Amino acid sequence: MDIEISSYIVLGALLFGIGAIGFLVRRNFLIQLMSVELMLNSVNLLLVGFNRAHASSHDGQVFTFVVIAIAAAEAALGLALAIAYYRFKNSAETDLGDLLRH
Amino acid sequence: MNDFFALLPLFSIAAFGLLLLVVEAFAKERLDWEILTGSIFGVALFAAIGALFAPVDASGVSESITRYLSVDRGAFLSDALIALGGLITALAAGPYFKEHGLERVEAYFLLLFSALGGMVFARAEDLVTLFIGLEMMSLGVYALVALRRTSARAVEGAVKYFLLGSFGGAILLFGSALLYGSAGTTSLVGIREALDASDVVESLFVLGTVMLLGGLAIKVAAAPFHTWAPDAYQGAMIPVTGFMSAVVKTAAFAALVRVLAVLYVGTSLMEPSTGLPLLLGGLALLSMLVGNLGALRQENIKRLLAYSGVAHAGYLLLGVAAIFANPEANAAAVYYYLFTYAAGSALVIASLISFGSRGREAVDVGDLAGLGRRHPWLAFPMAVGMFSMLGFPPTGGFFGKLLVFRGAAEAGGIFAFLALAAILLSVVSAFYYLRVVVSLYYREPEEGQLEAIPMGSDASLSLAIGLGTLLVILLGIYPAPLVELASLAARGLLG
Amino acid sequence: MGDSTLSILLLLTVLSPLAGAIVSGAFGSKLPRTAISAVAVGSITLSFVFAAIAYAAIGAGEALVYEGYRWITIPLSGGREVPIEFALRMDALSGMMTVMVTGIAALIHLFSTGYMSEERSYARYFAHLNFFTFSMLILVLASNLPLLFVGWEGVGLASYLLIGFWHSNLAYEAAARKAFIMNRIGDLAVLVAIFIIVQTAGTLDFTEINASVALFDAAAIDGLSMTKATLLALLLFWGCTAKSAQIPLFTWLPDAMAGPTPVSALIHAATMVTSGVYLAARMSPVFVSSSTALTVILLVGALTALVAGLVAVSQNQMKKVLAFSTVSQLGFMFAAIGVGAFSAALFHVLTHAFFKALLFLGSGAVMYAVGADGDAHLDQLGGLRKKLTVTAISFLIGVVALAGIPLTAGFFSKDQILHAVFGVASGEALAAGDRAIEIPGWAGVAALTMLLIAAIATAFYAFKLYLRTFEGEPRSEVEPKAVGRSMTLPLVVLAVGSIAAGYLWLPVEGMEYFAESLRASVLDALPVEGGGGMLAMILGTAAALLGLGIAFGMYRGATEDPLPNKLGKANELLMANLGIDTLYRRVFIAPFGAISRFVRSFDRETVDALFVAIPALVARGGAWAVTRLQSGVVHAQGTLIAVGVLLLFGFYFYPRLSYEVIHEGGSSAILLPESYGTRYRVDLDGDGRYELGAEGFESGPQRIQIANAHAVEGEYRLLIYPADRGADEPIEIALSGSPTMLTERQLGSHYLPKGARGSRPVVVYQSEEGVRIRTNLPDEDGERTLLPGRQTLIGTTRLYLAPLARVRIEAENAFGHVTTETAEIALRGRSAGSRRVIPLPSAGGAR
Structure with a gap:
């Protein structure tokens, strides 16, 4: 493994971590959704980076496209949910949802 | 033709589902959607069972399929499992939607394609198909939970489920990327070959393994990854709750077993004193504790089912952990348990649907008071379901537990101790399952409390309940055939 | 023998009650009461007839086997498989149990048609009772341990349903749940035992397990001197303590009296509670291969007999007295098992079934007559003999048999037990087959002492029960109702049995077959050289008479007690023979009562605390903590997930050295x-x-x-x-x-x-x-x-x-x-x- 690849890994892990922390500390639905998207994109970065090291096939790049497509579907569903949620709470703060607990 | 038969259960759902979508666009009158959907699941079930008895010759299937989706008996068993869960929930869902005025045709398509996703997930031979199957299944279920847009609880449940679910999906995906990076291929078999040849980057492989398992643990709702389940189960409509426990959980377990079997069983990662079995055993213990204790306090039966589902995930994980000791027998035990769990929870859900009528679901334990006297024909299946979940002989649940716990006991050491803990904790579960039975048979509604009024009899609901009851009892008094099928499937899975 | 036409009888014996249960359960609401009665009583009677024919056909040492189907195959590692058949097997042991269960069940069903005639849920009652009989027959006739376990759980379920039968009362429901949970605690041990047996012997069939007991001589756990046989016997006995109400899991049985009285008679006296004894006898070779386990069983059994016997003395309600009496008598049976006298224990099972069912049904008849709901308080009874002559006479026969007065069934079987325990106490060497059994002499002496005191107590409370109920002046204004033929007939039959059953054991020409075949079907521990002597019999008789005397002494003295007038000189004579009642009252009865009250409070508070309250508290705390964690806030729940992933990382972060x-x-x-x-x-x-x-x-x-x-x-x-x-x-x-x-x-x-x-x-x-x-x-x-x-x-x-x-x-x-x-x-x-x-x-x- 050359140095370039390990920097992909470090960058990917950093982005993933930022996304995860964002997801955990922010309470706004949309920002949490964006955090998840960031996590997915960090994976894309990793996949593309790894594909450089394993250039004999294009598994990683194919995987990346699949992830992009699914992330789009997820975002679409998430936005629809955000609208439905906003109608009840007049806010996108997720910790206002306390009907279901314990 | 081999290609066709290899994917017949998936094809039948995909093709008929799409056909139904077209028909829906042109249909002038209301169709019997639950019957149509149920028939599609039925066709898939038949195709899967047929393939279990007359297995497809894998060498005759083109490589473009086997690279991504497995075609062994284990694959068909998971198809059958998912189709069965889908069949009962679809049959029970129709009457529910009609009764509560929630008729939305898209629900049936979501059920169908979500189950299709589950099949892909459980069959995945490649990290890409694993992720596609997972998301296909999950996105459908998120939408199903949110389908009742007018209910604040449903939307709240869906939002929590969606956020935590996609968080989990991202973790699983990151793990997949690391595994890919460590071995240079996304094919599970390819990764295993690289592993056997010591041709993987060890640190990436270990991290990837941990995150992949973490992602799967979220989908099977094992503690401490279960936190989405109670809220999602409670927020969802009853049939969707049933779908989540009978289909989503079983598909995720089938996928977990496959990933373990293909990637890890027989490698030094499965070393019992330091490796994955210990990790899975720890998750199992935690899940059994959290699930059983959490369920003790629940009044809402949907929420109770969520916690009891966590406990069942614990029992199942114990069986999965013991796979190292006796792969074939213990994988078969897990498969058998999944069947009894799917049948039992689908039966409970169908019964729960039958208790409610227009505008008022009967989902609290107290709501069931007096039903045993007023509606013995409806109360009995519910009691049977509860006894099966509890593992009371001679219901299917008993043999599921017997096989899984015995396998763990045989594995010895810490696993024998865990089996003992599992038996003890399943005694604890008697408290909450019995509360439901007690309410059915020994309670009368208190003064001023509304009596639950069961919905009128409905052919497809009766069919669902009858099918569930029959299965649960049959799995208890004549379990031998399914045990043998499960063994064959496990043999196929382990190659 | 393996005769297939005969073996079908076994299947019919089992299925007939099931058919009855299904008919009255599913169509009960549409059928008239007479039809339900006919179906319920008829199906059990039919079952009795089938069982009796089958039992008559098997000779000593033979067995009739119905091969059903392959139930399940348990795969073991190394490619071995354990097939489990759905198969029924009747030998002398299960034959005796089957005939007894069906016979007594038939009588109790008949009694119930009268007793429950005013009940709203008549059909449901009989459906449950038939289902119980079905489960009990599965338990008894099962040819392997898992099938027995199905029956074991089935009778527990039926018991649960029937205890809570009058579900309008919340206390009854609590009693039902307590019974169920305590039984589950016992089942846990049985399941573990099943695992160990599969692992060690690779079979679950009783005959095969018993043939391979030598395998269980290995150490159970490395480094522990306990053998697998000891562990197994103790685990199985643990299961028995729950089902057969032994210390410490016995408190559910007295509470179970909340159910209808015929249910108490059938389930909680004659049949279900003896299934622990049956299981022990069925697996007698396993039990006798561990002297340690036998010693434990002996002491626990004797202690249970003593404690429950003492508690029964202080009870003032008919069914409660009988409930504690049942616990005490089961203690006698387990004491017999503890010295390896399985056939004696089984003989006591049989005689006890007769007289205890009789006593319960008799008290049921009394309650029916005076219109008591739930239980009859002794302070409100008295003088019923005139109105309920048949009931009184048969009840007296039951009391005499329970007390173990010579020439009754109870005398013979209790004598067998005391005799066996006496042998151990006097240091006789025992051997089962070629295996020597070493039970410490002190344990024998302690057990014998406890059993003798228990025998005194038994005779005392038995006669007290009779005297307070049927003799003296009525203490209540209620005019007793007449008790119908359907209720008196079973009483009379059982009364005859309570005397006659004892003679099955005597070496009378033509009768010895019963005892011989029963002995041949279990592995008894026998004295190595002869043994015997009459001392045990003399001690037992003396104990019974002493208890009887005290009872008469007590109740003669009661001011409103007209006992002396009724019995005249006979009573005075008794008193003169046995001493001065005031002396008894001061020296014996007062401490007796105090001990009894103490034991009673121990039972209630300590045992319940240990097995119910403390675990409940722990569970409640855990449940609170778990549900608190589920805060319902997304990012908190996400954090839990993240922590979980970090824990998984932590698992691999440092190498685990093993x-x-x-x-x-x-x-x-x-x-x-x-x-x-x-x-x-x-x-x-x-x-x-x-x-x-x-x-x-x-x-x-x-x-x-x-x-x-x-x-x-x-x-x-x-x-x-x-x-x-x-x-x-x-x-x-x-x-x-x-x-x-x-x-x-x-x-x-x-x-x-x-x-x-x-x-x-x-x-x-x-x-x-x-x-x-x-x-x-x-x-x-x-x-x-x-x-x-x-x-x-x-x-x-x-x-x-x-x-x-x-x-x-x-x-x-x-x-x-x-x-x-x-x-x-x-x-x-x-x-x-x-x-x-x-x-x-x-x-x-x-x-």
């Missing part, structure tokens, strides 16, 4: 497993140079031999091998500069020479020339030196001085983290390699 030390072939070695991503480095002698991985870490699996040369200078471990520990791990003792005294526990006192016990036998200390051992034994030579790698004997206990190696093991994982552990390993050099038992030496000394 190694095994093996001693074989005269040397010690370290075994390092192959574990993914983990590499090892080992320094055997602490000199900083690595014996393994000098060039860098190496991956597993690795086996590294340790030689004595690697040991640390001047540090030793003393290894003690008591002769009875066989190949197990020795006890390891670290030696220091100051003298260490070896305790008898460490040395295994059993194997010390006589005279060495109780004194301070052995002191070990480290001196300059080596390790010195000083013994205070009369026939040993005081002090000796033990050199490293050598052994010596004290009695039959072998001491070995092992050099100590400090081995430093380092493991590195994929992330470059290193875990280090230092293992202290006592080296067992070549001389310690053989672990044969060395015979007693003529003189001590180092070799």
Whole structure:
């Protein structure tokens, strides 16, 4: 493994971590959704980076496209949910949802 | 033709589902959607069972399929499992939607394609198909939970489920990327070959393994990854709750077993004193504790089912952990348990649907008071379901537990101790399952409390309940055939 | 015999009650009451007839087997499989139980048609009762343990449903739930026993298990002296303590009296509660292969008999007295099992079924007559004999039999039990087959004492029950209703049985078949040489008469008690013979009552606290904590998930070092497993140079031999091998500069020479020339030196001085983290390699 690849890994892990922390500390639905998207994109970065090291096939790049497509579907569903949620709470703060607990 | 038969259960759902979508666009009158959907699941079930008895010759299937989706008996068993869960929930869902005025045709398509996703997930031979199957299944279920847009609880449940679910999906995906990076291929078999040849980057492989398992643990709702389940189960409509426990959980377990079997069983990662079995055993213990204790306090039966589902995930994980000791027998035990769990929870859900009528679901334990006297024909299946979940002989649940716990006991050491803990904790579960039975048979509604009024009899609901009851009892008094099928499937899975 | 036409009878015996249950359960609401009665009583009677024909057809030592279908196949590792058939098997043992269960069930069903005639849920009642009979028959006729377990759980379920039958009352429901949960606690042990049996014997069929008991002689857990047989017998007995209401799991049975009285008679007196005894008898070869387990069972049984008997004395409600009496009588049965007298226990099961069912039905008739709801208080009864003549007479017969007055059924069976226990108490040598049974004499004496006191108490409360109910002036204004024919007929039949059943045991021409075939179907422990004597019978009779006398003494003195007038001179005569009642009251009855009250409160508070309240509290706390964590806020729940993932990371962050030390072939070695991503480095002698991985870490699996040369200078471990520990791990003792005294526990006192016990036998200390051992034994030579790698004997206990190696093991994982552990390993050099038992030496000394 050359140095370039390990920097992909470090960058990917950093982005993933930022996304995860964002997801955990922010309470706004949309920002949490964006955090998840960031996590997915960090994976894309990793996949593309790894594909450089394993250039004999294009598994990683194919995987990346699949992830992009699914992330789009997820975002679409998430936005629809955000609208439905906003109608009840007049806010996108997720910790206002306390009907279901314990 | 081999290609066709290899994917017949998936094809039948995909093709008929799409056909139904077209028909829906042109249909002038209301169709019997639950019957149509149920028939599609039925066709898939038949195709899967047929393939279990007359297995497809894998060498005759083109490589473009086997690279991504497995075609062994284990694959068909998971198809059958998912189709069965889908069949009962679809049959029970129709009457529910009609009764509560929630008729939305898209629900049936979501059920169908979500189950299709589950099949892909459980069959995945490649990290890409694993992720596609997972998301296909999950996105459908998120939408199903949110389908009742007018209910604040449903939307709240869906939002929590969606956020935590996609968080989990991202973790699983990151793990997949690391595994890919460590071995240079996304094919599970390819990764295993690289592993056997010591041709993987060890640190990436270990991290990837941990995150992949973490992602799967979220989908099977094992503690401490279960936190989405109670809220999602409670927020969802009853049939969707049933779908989540009978289909989503079983598909995720089938996928977990496959990933373990293909990637890890027989490698030094499965070393019992330091490796994955210990990790899975720890998750199992935690899940059994959290699930059983959490369920003790629940009044809402949907929420109770969520916690009891966590406990069942614990029992199942114990069986999965013991796979190292006796792969074939213990994988078969897990498969058998999944069947009894799917049948039992689908039966409970169908019964729960039958208790409610227009505008008022009967989902609290107290709501069931007096039903045993007023509606013995409806109360009995519910009691049977509860006894099966509890593992009371001679219901299917008993043999599921017997096989899984015995396998763990045989594995010895810490696993024998865990089996003992599992038996003890399943005694604890008697408290909450019995509360439901007690309410059915020994309670009368208190003064001023509304009596639950069961919905009128409905052919497809009766069919669902009858099918569930029959299965649960049959799995208890004549379990031998399914045990043998499960063994064959496990043999196929382990190659 | 295997005659297929006959074996169908077994299936019919079982299915007939099931059919009855289904008919009255599913169509009960549409059928008239007479039809339900006919179906319920008819199906059981039919079942009785089938069972009786089948039982008559089998000879001693034979069995009738109905081969059903392959139920399930349990795969074991190594390609072995354990097939479990749905098969029914009737031998003399299960035959007796089947005929008894169906016969008594038929009578009780008949009684119920009268007793429950005003009940709203008539059909549901009979559906449950038929279902119970079905489950009980499955339990009794099962040819393997899992099928028995189905019946075992089935009767528990039926019992649960029937205790809570009058579900308008919440207390009844609580009683039902308590019974169910306590039974589940017992079932847990049975399940574990099933696992052990599958693992060890590779079969679950009773005949095969019993044929392979020798396999259970192996140690249950390495390093523990308990054999598998002991563990199994104790686990199964644990299951029995729940089902058969023994200490400590007996408190559910008295509460179970909340159910309708015929249910108490059938389930909680005659049949279900005896299934524990049946299970023990069924697996008698397993039980007799563990003297330890038998001793435990003997003591628990006798203690239960005593405690419950004393508690029964203070009870004032008919059914409560009878409930505690049942617990006490079950204690007698288990005491019999404890001395290996299985056939005696079963005989008592049979006679007890007759007289206890009779007593329960009799009290049911009384309650029906006076219109008592739930239970009849003795203070409101009295003088019922005139109105309920048939009931009173049959009840009296039941009381006499329960008390064990000579020539009744209860006398014969109780005598058998006392006789067997007496044998153990007097130090008779016992053997089951060719296996000697060693039950300590003190246990026999203690058990016999407890049983005799229990027998006194039994006679006392039995007569008190009768006198307070049927004699004297009525203490209530209620005019008793007439009791119908459907209720008196079963009473009369049972009364006849309560006398006649005892004679089945006598060696009368034409009757000996019953006892012989029953004895042939279990493995009894018998006195090695004859044994016998009449003393047990005399003691038992004296106890019964004493109790009877006290009862009469008590109730004659009661002011409103017209007992003297009724009985006239007979009563005075009795009193004159037995002494002065005031004396009894002061000396005997007052403390009796006090003890009884104390025991009662113990039962309620302590036992319930131990088995119900404390676990409930723990569970409640846990449940609270778990549900609190589910805060319902997304990011908090996400954090839990993230913490979970971090925990998984943590699992792999540092390498987990797992190694095994093996001693074989005269040397010690370290075994390092192959574990993914983990590499090892080992320094055997602490000199900083690595014996393994000098060039860098190496991956597993690795086996590294340790030689004595690697040991640390001047540090030793003393290894003690008591002769009875066989190949197990020795006890390891670290030696220091100051003298260490070896305790008898460490040395295994059993194997010390006589005279060495109780004194301070052995002191070990480290001196300059080596390790010195000083013994205070009369026939040993005081002090000796033990050199490293050598052994010596004290009695039959072998001491070995092992050099100590400090081995430093380092493991590195994929992330470059290193875990280090230092293992202290006592080296067992070549001389310690053989672990044969060395015979007693003529003189001590180092070799």
